[in-house]
Amino acid sequence: MSEAVTPATSERAPGDRAAGALDRGLAILTHVAQTRGASTSEIARALGLTRSTAYRLVDRLQEQGWLAHDPAAGQWQLGSAAVRLASAAVASTNLRDAAAPALRKLADLTQETVSLGVPNGMTMVFVHRERGTRPAAVTAELGASRPLHSTSLGRAYLAALPQPKLEEALIELVRSPLSPVTAATVSELHSEIERTRERGWSQDLREFDESSCCCGAAVYDHTGLPVACISVAGVAERMEPLVPTYGPVVAQVCRELSADLGYLPPAG
Template identity: 40%
Template sequence: MPKAPQSGTLERGLAVLEHVGMRQEISTNAIATQLGLSRSAVYRIVHTLKELQYLEADHVTGRVRLGARLVELGVQAMSSTDLHKAAPQFLAGLAAHTGETIFLAVPDGDAMVYVAKDRGANAVTLHCQLGTRRPQHASSLGKAWLAALPAGERVDRVTRMRLDRLTPNTIVDRTQLLDDLERTSRRGWAIDNIENEPDVGCVAAPVRDRTGQPVAAMSIAGPAGRVLLRVDELGPMVADAAATLSRRLGHMPQ
């Protein structure tokens, strides 16, 4: 059973809205039972929310669902929140937790362009300035973005892109790259095992917009001897931060 809401009217009203949103359509009696509230209280809350167009009722079943006013508010919230406005707080938080350099990059052709960064307490100087382009196949940012694409589009992109070798570890075989991207897709985050720049290791995860499409990627970068020893720790951390940023942009995981 969901946690019982606080006693205040506002708290109970918000709890009802969230509960309806999770169930998509539900009867008023079921709301009362599942939230542990009295039926009379829930009926009053639902009536008020319907009057304000935050809820609407099915004319046949009487069950309620989220109303048009909430849709309007959601659109307004998303229109005022784009990637560049929302990202800095997530980069800063990840930098503080990891001590490393955090990058945000967006796709441009077969490359990723660095558009934001933050530095943790232990960060070292890396040769990646804002505006720098890095090939997708040789960077954790690019591989994270590619792995988040639908499988067919991923294959098409890899088939036509140039796979230049930047370091001895760069993956330049298409089959091996696709295998790496498949593992990345299942895992949720990508690894740059000194594939892009000597002595630098990275982990990265995709950032999605409200349609579910990957629009960027976020990475943790630092000395390979430090970052690659912590991939099992840092990978889930960057994946969680990227997923939270994605939700801030309106992405709702299925």
């Protein structure tokens, strides 16, 4: 079935029509990536396309390897061309280099000390830092580690884990002779993780260090798993009342960085 061409459409320059098709094709790829699979009719409904347009674009994307059909599910999934492009993008991305602008942005906004930490066993390790203009409470050198259970970096990481992996991590914390988390206190940590998930960012209000307060959020990569966390920390007396203000800001910066790393949050 051919679509009717309106006078407005017929007067468009060829480049305009090509750009429109490209935009719709990219929208289809983004939708399929977010939903982890969709039928042609679902794509048409979600993107407001006519069925004939959706079928034509999907067929073209399949021909070029950007989409692949799963007969069992009756859905389209990302094809080999999309996988190759994603792999090349991941291989060319260095986490610290990618995160540096985000950390500078946060340091400029808050004037506090901003840190990037990555998981290492039962700890988070500082791998990059931007100093704000205000006096800092964070004195640890790069390479220093902080516990998962009592810091904003660690709590942000735990809260970002899928539930099965979170339960495994909590079991390891209880079992570890180096961890103060016990079978009697793990429920308190679990409750704090749930609060972190509800807020969208973590906090440490003088719990690790009496002299400082901080808030943090997780950074996800293309696999959908947390790979790092960012925190904003400052002198407790100054920082504590600001944590509810800075927490959402950290979370937003982490969402932007996650997108740069190829993360697509689940649809809905």
